[in-house]
Amino acid sequence: MRPKKLYRIWQIPPLSFFSRLLYRDIALRWQGVAFGYLLLLLALCWIPGAIRIHRSFAFFVDEEAPLVIEQVxxxxxxxxxxxxxxxxxxxxxxxxxxxxxxxxxxxxxxxxxxxxxxxxxxxxxxxxxxxxxxxxxxxxxxxxxxxxxNQEKITRWLDISKTWAAPVLYPLCILGSFTYRIVQALLYACIGLLIANLCKGKLPFDALLRLSVIAITPAIIIGTLFDAAAVSLPLEGLWFFLLSMGYLLFGIRASVGNGGPTFQFERPHLTARKLNNE
Known part of the structure; x- marks a missing residue:
């Protein structure tokens, strides 16, 4: 039986930037694959994007579209x-x-x-x-x-679209982003198998998958802040990949600790004792 986890889901986003103990807790005490947390994180991070989409489309409908519609x-x-x-x-x-x-x-x-x-x-x-x-x-x-x-029908369609654009696009954006992040986490977990082996530790795939989800959290949050501030980073995808790989390595090293080649994930009472001593 696994010992009780130390952290709650709402603590993950801020602690994912620096807490070694969080990554260790996620790997050794949590269960599942953390996709529920990932979905919640994406739902929150897409709120600024949905607001921006609504404002941009509303500006188009109110200010730009009439100049074209009047020609129809x-x-x-x-x-x-x-x-x-x-x-x-x-x-x-x-x-x-x-x-x-x-x-x-x-x-x-x-x-x-x-x-x-x-x-x-x-x-x-x-x-x-x-x-x-x-x-x-x-x-x-x-x-x-x-x-x-005629012009009246086009205007009416756009007014309806303006009302429903954000409510319709918001869940679609979340779904598309969620699908992409799941595939990303699966690939990173596969890379994590190699990293864990190089660290001479042993972690099962579901633990590596959880760590991968936590490792991409800083990149998701930073990307959201960049989008909200309309900041573009050259080679953004590459930098976020390297950032996530760095956190994945950080999380795996935190999880396997100093156990060396004899470390065994299947002995939770020992890892719990180590966690309590940290």
Whole structure:
């Protein structure tokens, strides 16, 4: 039976920066793989990001989008064919750069994006958008019986999106980040097997996985602070990797102690005695 753990989950973030005893406690006394802690940490660290996303999108909807929307003519689609009551080709421009954003030509004069510098094209039968430098996406009007797109509808859609952008994107960001961090922790735990062997200690994989989660905590917190302050670090990924590896080594050395090659993780009463003496 494992002795009672010394630290609570809320103590991990600050102590992960310096506490040798925390890493030892996580490895020798905690159970599981610490993914619950990781999820909670990411949920907290994504709050500033969600607020920033909401503010940025709200600024776009309130300040930037209206300058584009006011250029959009009413587009009517009847039996799969689009019409506008404007001279054609009709071009919508970026108000800041003057770049062509969208060309509307239902007359057949322009039929492909190659004939224009715009990022999108609406013809009588389809809408074509440039996804990247080499790929485009097209959407056919063939199945549309009757529909009218106007400035009021676009504004209403954006207002709804502004309300729900943060609540929808926040859990998606957490899920994506959580998946990435799990894979990262698994890879680091594999590296930890080698480090533990070099330290002449013995730790099971679940303990190394817990240590890996704690070892990436400082990088997650620092990254969150950098994002909140809009600070960009050159080669950021490399520095955070080295930082996490340093903490993983620190945690493994703290866990195996000075036991040398005879150290055995399976003797918790001995490690508990050492912990109590520290």
């Amino acid at each position: 003519p009413e587009i009517t689609i009847i039996n799969g064919q689009a019409f506008i009551d404007q001279p054609q080709p009709y071009t919508i421009y970026d108000p800041d750069t003057g770049e062509a954003l969208l060309v509307i030509d239902t007359s057949g004069t322009i039929t492909s994006l190659e004939q224009t510098d715009a990022r999108g094209l609406v013809t009588a039968r389809q809408a074509i958008f440039q996804k990247n430098a080499i790929e485009t996406r097209s959407f056919s009007f063939e199945t549309v019986d009757r529909y009218t797109l």
